Amino acid sequence: MLTIIWTLISMLLPFIIIGAIVYAIIMRKREAKEDAQEIENLQKEGKVKAVKINKVVRVSLSGGLIGAIFTNPRRALINTIAEHNKYGWNCHQIIPHSTVNLFVKVLQILVLFCTFGLWTWGAGYILLFEKKIEESSETRTIE
DSSP: OOOHHHHHHHHHHHHHHHHHHHHHHHHHHHHHHHHHHHHHHHHHTTOOSEEEEEEEEEEEEEHHHHHHHHHHHHHHHHHHHHHTTTTTTTEEEEEEEEOOOHHHHHHHHHHHHHHTOOOOEEEEEEEEEEEOOOTTTTTTOOO
16 A cells, blocks of 8 residues: 555656646746836836835755756856846845755755655745836935
8 A cells, every 4th residue: 555655656746846846937937027017006106115126036946866967057047137137127136045944954855855866946046136216206215
């Protein structure tokens, strides 16, 4: 019985991982579009009170054997920055991101073990974006 469950889990796990990766990519693109639309709406309504606004984005990298072979951190950064540049965001700062939470580290090792060393989520980068917005007659400059 245990063998059947283990076989079933090992067969379905790659599909679950691929589905999660595709979902994350779709959500990242949707988030960038929604942020741009929200800023445009705030500008039209005249509710924006600052000259610049900021946004924080996390770029996740893969770990394990798949991450070692197929993950290119530079390409991930370039793609994320280019995606946000399309909507007028400028990358202000790039910070390496690593998890120091013991629970998350144990969970990463467990996922790596369950996928036979093929995949786990890894460290990444935190990107700080800023965007200049036009000042309306009702807004003030905040220094």
